[in-house]
Amino acid sequence: MNPFHQKITNSQQSISPQTQLGRMSGSKELFRDRFEILQILGRGGFGITFLAKDVVLPGNLLCVIKQLCPKVTTPQSWQKACTRFQKEARTLGQLGTHSQIPMLLDYFQANGEFFLIQEYVPGLTLAREMRQTGPKSEASVKQLLQELLPVLQYLHKHHVIHRDIKPQNLLRCDDDGRVVLIDFGAVKEQLVDVCENSINQAANTIFVGTRGFAPPEQFCLRPVYASDIYALGVTCICMLTAKSPLEFDYDPKTGEICWQKEVNVSDSFANILGKMVKISLNERFKTADEVIKALDNESYLPTLTNCLTTQKLNKKSATKHENTPETPEIYLPPVVRTAIAIRKWRGRVNYLH
Incomplete structure (x- = not known):
């Protein structure tokens, strides 16, 4: 979705004579006696997006009209498309x-x-913002994750x-600076699925998503919740580098993006990003909850590390302390108790990673 003030490109202008809304763009003619079509925002393989003004509501509020064009030629496939669209x-x-x-x-x-x-929603896409300001810092990308992971939780809770x-x-x-998620591919995929052209060929030809951001299971038409985790991880890498995922090299053995040398981030955050973009579903984070927990644990690492004692305990006393930390006969200095707790906590964190 482009900002309202963006000029219409030549490719967008070429859309005008092809559709009813395209012909109405820039005129005072109203669509459905309500919407004044202001300009074309863009088009994709599944339809065209227009910016419009609702002249019925007070204030002439701006809105976006998305015109989806399923390719159906029989009454049966049209009825299926209508049912899917409504759902x-x-x-x-x-x-x-x-x-x-x-x-x-x-x-x-x-x-x-x-x-x-x-x-x-007036504003700039992060792609356009990145072109204007360059790569983002680790802190700003973490902030982006903190904003978007709850949105994924919400979507996946609703089975989307x-x-x-x-x-x-x-x-x-x-x-207000909030980041808004737009252009859901789920609706497009459901409509494509009922088109006549896809009845016998969908398993081989129909794909909804974007190369570089979509993981292998999505290309196989078997997306899962972790597919969104992968795309969000690639998005973070793009924000850190101001590069498209197609600009990176790929590991010929695993198929994974070779991005680590392109960024300057902490090892703990690199581990999180690396797990988000694993090709193997078994190695990738399964849910947004898992990523949130990993980020929460990662945020405590610097503080907890400073509490660690550098004095080594002998094996006998360390075992005794770990097994009986609350034994009243033995006094454990606070730094020792903290070190024991951190060792146990780190063991759990390493297990998760």
Whole structure:
């Protein structure tokens, strides 16, 4: 989603004669006697996005109209597409109650096409922001994770996989600075699934997502919640380097991105990012909860390390202390008790990693 003031490019202008809304763009003619089409924001393989003004509501509020164009030619496939669209639109309507997901204002079908009317969020995508300001620091990327992981928790709790997380689909709101997740691939995938062209070929040809950000299981049309974790991890690496994932080398044996030498981050944070972008689902974080816990543990490492004693305990006394830390006959200095606790805690952390 581009900001309102962005100029229409030549490629966007070429859309105008192809659709009803494209022809109405820039004119005073109203769509459904309500929406004035201001400009074309962009297009993809599944439809076109327009910026519009709602002339019925007080204040002439801006909104986004997404026109989805499923390729169906029989009444049966059209009915299936309608059913899927209504189901997915209702899901989007429920998700829109979250402050970091655009609110769905309306949805309908007309003339063989589907339309979503969504809240317009003024701001820049993180991709555009990155082009203007360059790479982000470790602290700012951690902050981004802290903002977005609860959104993934919310989506996955509602059994929704976004499927297309990337800097272009993350918008920083001009009003309050919050990061908003846009352009859900789930709706597109459900519509594509019922198109005639995909009935016999979907397993081989239909893919929803973006190369470089989508993990292998998504290319195999088997996305899971961890697929969003992978895309978010790649997004963080892109923010740290200001590079596209396709610019990185890949390990020929594992297929994983070779990104470590491109960034300057702490070892603990590098471990977290590395686990987010593991090719193997068995090695990758499974849920947003797991990433949040790892970040919480990582934030305590510097403080706890400073508490460690450098004096070694002999094996006999160390074993005794660890087994009986509360024995009243033996006095343990605070630094020793802290060191024992940290060793146990580190053992659990290493086990998780």
